[in-house]
Amino acid sequence: xxxxxxxxxxxxxxxxxxxxxxxxxxxxxxxxxxxxxxxxxxxxxxxxxxxxxxxxxxxxxxxxxxxxxxxxxxxxxxxxxxxxxxxxxxxxxxxxxxxxxxxxxxxxxxxxxxxxxxxxxxxxxxxxxxxxxxxxxxxxxxxxxxxxxxxxxxxxxxxxxxxxxxxxxxxxxxxxxxxxxxxxxxxxxxxxxxxxxxxxxxxxxxxxxxxxxxxxxxxxxxxxxxxxxxxxxxxxxxxxxxxxxxxxxxxxxxxxxxxxxxxxxxxxxxxxxxxxxxxxxxxxxxxxxxxxxxxxxxxxxxxxxxxxxxxxxxxxxxxxxxxxxxxxxxxxxxxxxxxxxxxxxxxxxxxxxxxxxxxx
Numbered sequence: 547x548x549x550x551x552x553x554x555x556x557x558x559x560x561x562x563x564x565x566x567x568x569x570x571x572x573x574x575x576x577x578x579x580x581x582x583x584x585x586x587x588x589x590x591x592x593x594x595x596x597x598x599x600x601x602x603x604x605x606x607x608x609x610x611x612x613x614x615x616x617x618x619x620x621x622x623x624x625x626x627x628x629x630x631x632x633x634x635x636x637x638x639x640x641x642x643x644x645x646x647x648x649x650x651x652x653x654x655x656x657x658x659x660x661x662x663x664x665x666x667x668x669x670x671x672x673x674x675x676x677x678x679x680x681x682x683x684x685x686x687x688x689x690x691x692x693x694x695x696x697x698x699x700x701x702x703x704x705x706x707x708x709x710x711x712x713x714x715x716x717x718x719x720x721x722x723x724x725x726x727x728x729x730x731x732x733x734x735x736x737x738x739x740x741x742x743x744x745x746x747x748x749x750x751x752x753x754x755x756x757x758x759x760x761x762x763x764x765x766x767x768x769x770x771x772x773x774x775x776x777x778x779x780x781x782x783x784x785x786x787x788x789x790x791x792x793x794x795x796x797x798x799x800x801x802x803x804x805x806x807x808x809x810x811x812x813x814x815x816x817x818x819x820x821x822x823x824x825x826x827x828x829x830x831x832x833x834x835x836x837x838x839x840x841x842x843x844x845x846x847x848x849x850x851x852x853x854x855x856x857x858x859x860x861x862x863x864x865x866x867x868x869x870x871x872x873x874x875x876x877x878x879x880x881x882x883x884x885x886x887x888x889x890x891x892x893x894x895x896x897x898x899x900x901x902x903x904x905x906x
Contacts, residue, residue: 548750552647553605556616559623559640560598566591566626581630594622610655613648620645650771654745654754657772661743661756665732668739669708669906676704676904683805688813690836691804697840698875700802704904708734709800712899717746720891732905733795735803737761738825740792757788762826764788766853783851789828790850793821794863797834797845798877799901841868842877852884860885871901 569576570588583591597619604612620641627634627641679700684692695701711731716724731742740759745752753776755768764784768777796803810822817836822829832847843865850861861884865877882894 549605552643553602555640555643556598556602556605559637559644560595560602560619562637563591563595563598563623563626566630567595579630579633581633583630587626587629590622590626594619594626597622610651613651613655616644617648617652620648650773651752652772653769654752654772657754657756657767657769658743661741661758664741664758664760668732668734668737668741672707672904672906674906676707678702679705679802679805686807686811687804688811688819690813690817690819691811691834693840694836694842695801695804698801699873703802703873705805706735706800706802706903708732708903708905710900710902710905711795711799712901713896714899715894715896717894719893724895731795733792733800735796735800735806738789738792740788740795757791759785759788759792762789762828779853781853781856783856784853786828786830786849787851787853789823789825790830790832790847790861792825793823793830793832794845794847796823797821797832797842798863798865798880799898800903801842801874802903841875871898872903874901876901 565576565579566583567588568574569579570583570585570591597615601612601616601619604615624638624641627637679702681701683705684695687695709732711729711733713729714727715729716726718724725746725748727744727746729742729744731740733740738759738761740757742757744755744757746755747753751770753768753770754772755766755777757766758764762785764780764787766777766779766784767775769775796806808824812820814820814833817838819834820831821834822831824830830847830849832845832849834842835844835846837843844862845865846860846862848858848860851858861882863880863882865880867878868875869878870876876898878898880896880898881892882896884891884893
């Protein structure tokens with residue numbers, strides 16, 4: 547609703563600026579503007595109108611660059627309004643609304659730059675090509691994991707050294723409503739790194755968050771408009787929690803990475819294995835459950851902390867809806883679930899949009 551109202555303000559405000567151009571070039575009888583407007587100023591009225599409409603289109607298409615067009619448009623517009631203040635002073639209200647929205651969006655853009663710089667830094671020096679993963683690479687894995695990797699389709703394809711994941715979904719805190727989000731993340735396998743940038747929408751307002759895990763050290767920042775800190779967490783508890791998360795990503799989104807010799811495996815039954823994964827001083831374990839088709843259907847760990855409470859609860863990510871993405875069979879839908887003493891609580895729903903491997 548707020549988006550549509552803002553779009554309407556931009557569009558109407560832009561259309562009104564054509565009146566200044568028409569007044570300057572004497573197109574029609576523009577009685578709403580009583581003061582004369584020079585032809586040079588008329589060109590600026592036209593430019594402002596076109597900028598507003600172009601910005602409205604970018605905003606409608608959800609292009610993040612919309613503010614780059616609308617902020618200068620609002621500045622030009624306001625300078626023009628000052629020249630015909632008695633006739634157009636109420637246009638200042640629209641310019642203030644547009645300028646404030648643009649400035650707040652710049653905050654998110656700057657915050658996201660931190661994430662993109664980290665991605666660029668970690669991408670430097672990656673090999674141009676990767677060796678193929680072959681049958682012999684699976685020999686040390688339990689039968690259930692071997693079956694899973696064959697089902698996913700990793701054999702005779704490049705080994706994974708990094709990957710990019712795009713999700714859309716919903717999240718919530720206990721006792722609160724769901725809010726939608728989109729996310730982009732890059733994971734790096736050889737130097738365990740997870741860079742996760744999320745944009746949630748609450749009451750029509752974008753709330754960005756950045757989770758960074760770099761070789762065993764984790765941080766979590768959530769900022770309103772990318773400017774005002776809501777969460778800034780860097781405790782050791784987070785390090786272990788995010789080690790579980792990065793291992794979960796490996797299991798579900800980059801199964802080829804499970805050949806890593808640092809993972810210790812134990813076959814529990816035909817369709818269940820236990821895995822222990824270590825990064826620096828953080829050692830975590832999880833139980834992986836498979837179905838008879840070879841699909842991984844659940845990941846369960848007792849080593850993940852609920853950060854707000856600094857307390858461990860059982861954590862699981864049941865997945866389903868396997869589909870082929872870029873040549874691999876991957877789960878299209880998953881949930882993030884806490885197992886509280888009073889029952890299960892699903893706090894996240896994830897719909898997989900894309901996974902790309904070995905990004906340069």
